[in-house]
Amino acid sequence: MLSRIGLRSFRAVRNPVRCLTTKTTITDHTTGRVITLTDPNRPEIADYPNPKPELAQNKDPYAKYDDPQNRRNLNDPVNIDDDLYDMWSPDYYQFVSDKTALKHNAIFFSLVFGFGAIIWYFQLNPEKPAMPRSYPFGGLAKELGSGNAEDDEFYRVKPDTTAEQELGFLDGDKDISSAKESYIQQNADFIKA
Incomplete structure (x- = not known):
């Protein structure tokens, strides 16, 4: 069984007691060594060489x-x-100064708007790859479920009237009927009338 004196000395060996003796040194009471502080404002680091961060x-x-x-x-x-x-x-x-940040932003936005202006000026945007659709009967409003003339605007498919004016309608009816007749004539042996 340990006595109080033995317990205290055991604690002193495990946890050395240091106390501040002057503003620049501390004394380790278990060993009697005097430690010169590297930073007197931070005595907790003792003589540890604290390098520059x-x-x-x-x-x-x-x-x-x-x-x-x-x-x-x-x-x-x-x-x-x-x-x-x-x-x-x-x-x-x-951080950079406001002048530098404004300069960098001005360069960026001038490049973006300049690129867009070049595309607009030289008309580098591609044309439509196909002819726009046009729907008969006022955009198929009745076929899509319109009940009266007031609702036609909401139900109809919006036709591209400018495309109809520029390109017109395709004349496909004559071609389709002549192609059908020639197909029937060429394959009359296989088609039962």
């Missing part, structure tokens, strides 16, 4: 690292706030 995103991505995903080498000293500067911290944006 550097964003991992700004490191060379093509350099050879022991840990290429995190861009770190083995035994590199790490800043005490490394979680703010490693690859998994939020992205750091290097």
Whole structure:
């Protein structure tokens, strides 16, 4: 069974007691060693060499690292706030001035509108690949379910009247009847009348 004195000394060995002796040093009471502080404003890091912080995103991505995903080498000293500067911290944006941002936006939009103006001026847009449809009987309003003349506007298929005026209607009736007659004559042996 441990006595109180033995328990206290056991805790002191496991958790060394350090106390601030001056503004630049601390004393480890278990060993008696005096530790000079690297940063007197942060005595919790004691004599740890706290390197200057550097964003991992700004490191060379093509350099050879022991840990290429995190861009770190083995035994590199790490800043005490490394979680703010490693690859998994939020992205750091290097902001530009308003003048530069407006210049970049002006270049982008002038290129987009310039490209559209070139297409419009030289008429580089392709023509319709097929003739537009035209529907008889006022756009097939009655056939699509219109009950009266007031509802015809909602039910009818919108015909392209400009195409009808420019291109006219195809004369297919004479061609179809003559093709049918010639087909019947050529295949009279197989067609039973």
